[in-house]
Amino acid sequence: MKTLYAEGDSILHRASARSKLVGLLLAGILTFLVTSIPLLIGLLVASALLLLSTRLGLKDLLRRLVPLAVTISILCGLTMLLQTVETGIISLLRLTLLLLVSTAVTATTAISDVMDEITAAATPLERLGLLRAADIGLAIGLVIRFVPEVAERYEVLRDAHTARGIRPKTLSLLVPLIILTLRDADEIAAAIDARGVRR
Amino acid sequence: MDIRFEDAEVRFAGRTVLLPVRLDLTERRIGIIGLNGSGKTTFARLINGLVRPSKGRILVDGLDVTAEPDAVRRQVGYIFQNPQNQIILPIVRDDIALGLKNSRLPKGEIEFRVQAMLERLSIGELGGRRAHELSGGELQLAALAAILVTEPRLLILDEPTNQLDLRNRNRVLQTITSLPQQLIVITHDLGLLDGFDRVLLFDQGRLVGDGVPADVIAQYEALAA
Ligand SMILES: Nc1ncnc2c1ncn2[C@@H]1O[C@H](COP(=O)(O)OP(=O)(O)OP(=O)(O)O)[C@@H](O)[C@H]1O
Ligand SMILES: [Mg+2]
Numbered sequence: 001m002k003t004l005y006a007e008g009d010s011i012l013h014r015a016s017a018r019s020k021l022v023g024l025l026l027a028g029i030l031t032f033l034v035t036s037i038p039l040l041i042g043l044l045v046a047s048a049l050l051l052l053s054t055r056l057g058l059k060d061l062l063r064r065l066v067p068l069a070v071t072i073s074i075l076c077g078l079t080m081l082l083q084t085v086e087t088g089i090i091s092l093l094r095l096t097l098l099l100l101v102s103t104a105v106t107a108t109t110a111i112s113d114v115m116d117e118i119t120a121a122a123t124p125l126e127r128l129g130l131l132r133a134a135d136i137g138l139a140i141g142l143v144i145r146f147v148p149e150v151a152e153r154y155e156v157l158r159d160a161h162t163a164r165g166i167r168p169k170t171l172s173l174l175v176p177l178i179i180l181t182l183r184d185a186d187e188i189a190a191a192i193d194a195r196g197v198r199r
Numbered sequence: 200m201d202i203r204f205e206d207a208e209v210r211f212a213g214r215t216v217l218l219p220v221r222l223d224l225t226e227r228r229i230g231i232i233g234l235n236g237s238g239k240t241t242f243a244r245l246i247n248g249l250v251r252p253s254k255g256r257i258l259v260d261g262l263d264v265t266a267e268p269d270a271v272r273r274q275v276g277y278i279f280q281n282p283q284n285q286i287i288l289p290i291v292r293d294d295i296a297l298g299l300k301n302s303r304l305p306k307g308e309i310e311f312r313v314q315a316m317l318e319r320l321s322i323g324e325l326g327g328r329r330a331h332e333l334s335g336g337e338l339q340l341a342a343l344a345a346i347l348v349t350e351p352r353l354l355i356l357d358e359p360t361n362q363l364d365l366r367n368r369n370r371v372l373q374t375i376t377s378l379p380q381q382l383i384v385i386t387h388d389l390g391l392l393d394g395f396d397r398v399l400l401f402d403q404g405r406l407v408g409d410g411v412p413a414d415v416i417a418q419y420e421a422l423a424a
Contacts, residue, residue, distance in 0.1 A: 001383070003289040003290075003329055003331075005289065005290075007327070098272060101218065110290060110293060111288055111290075111292070111293070112210055112288055112293035112296065112297070134300070134301075139290070141287075142287070145287070145288065145289060153300065165344070184284060187279070187281070187284035187285075188284060188287065190249050190279075190284075191250065191284055191285035191287060192287065193248075193268070194249060194272060194277045194279075194285070194296050195272075195285065195287070195345070195346065196269065196272050196298065196349065197287060197297055197298065197300065197301070198299065
């Protein structure tokens with residue numbers, strides 16, 4: 001399985017999960033407060049340097065960035081067409097900036113640490129009797145864990161089609177993908193029960 | 200532990216997968232054998248409430264599993280037929296620690312116990328590895344570590360040597376033989392059952408054999424012929 005987390009000992013790796021998550025949140029807010037294009041470009045360069053400081057390999061970086069970068073480009077291209085070019089450029093800069101910062105955070109923070117922090121952050125809500133903090137942590141941990149796994153399964157299904165001489169079409173891949181994912185989700189849920197992770 | 204099946208029956212979508220069983224399991228080493236699809240996994244999953252009986256009930260040390268699944272699961276560890284599915288976190292060490300998250304132990308103590316468990320199974324070097332990159336044998340041992348760390352009194356292993364090469368198979372065999380816990384082992388690898396106290400044989404959802412390994416294995420060989 002691919003994991004979003006990549007082992008290493010860069011400065012970001014050694015920073016606490018809490019400071020990174022808070023930093024990511026602040027970066028998100030800040031980005032949407034800034035409207036000056038030169039300032040956004042400056043921030044973008046800074047976030048690119050931040051990402052490079054994680055010492056991820058080029059191939060790994062591309063694998064992480066390309067899918068979302070494509071989506072962002074399409075979205076911003078449409079914005080330029082439908083609204084103004086300037087709005088499009090600003091969204092492009094903002095979203096790319098967030099992509100770089102969040103990639104740097106996910107690549108350097110272990111899921112279990114993210115879970116612990118989210119659980120801690122949700123504890124005040126638990127005191128109000130609204131939810132169980134550990135459930136929120138677990139739920140978010142599971143989402144982060146399964147994103148790459150579902151992506152990988154998609155590739156396996158595509159290869160299985162190709163190997164049998166069937167041209168893979170998105171729809172014919174989607175149905176088995178959903179069925180397999182649901183079946184595994186049942187097993188994981190059973191494992192969570194059996195292992196007493198949630199109680 | 201005392202595991203008592205009181206006419207427990209399982210149906211999936213109208214199809215009877217396990218015919219009513221009535222029996223009492225107290226032995227320390229119990230094996231379960233039978234052809235593919237004969238109901239072994241279904242039977243074992245009844246014990247920790249992952250499968251619920253359509254009729255009858257299962258009592259573990261007097262606790263009704265359907266009514267108090269959590270109380271039972273605290274005592275019963277279960278290794279899935281496909282342990283890949285029971286690894287919840289990607290890094291081996293984190294996954295093992297997950298079972299202790301509810302224990303309210305301090306972080307340092309959890310780390311200590313996780314490392315001690317890895318070393319007990321001679322897989323100290325696997326702690327930092329990604330669970331999904333492990334070989335079959337390593338994965339089986341990592342899953343075992345994640346369960347043993349919670350100190351269950353009964354351990355259910357569903358085909359623990361499935362897909363393992365001879366060296367890993369022997370390693371797993373050696374590890375489980377040395378466990379002090381009560382064991383229920385489902386297997387097609389009949390050599391695992393040497394020295395077991397009792398073996399159950401299932402065929403098409405029916406318990407057809409129950410006795411010492413030599414007798415029940417002979418019965419299985421006749422059935423499969
Ligand atoms: N969740 C389910 N829904 C429907 N049918 C099921 C379900 N789980 C198992 N079955 C069916 O119940 C029967 C017994 O399955 P079970 O997994 O207990 O067999 P098994 O003896 O463990 O087989 P194997 O040696 O292949 O693992 C099979 O026919 C199977 O298809
Ligand atoms: Mg089975």
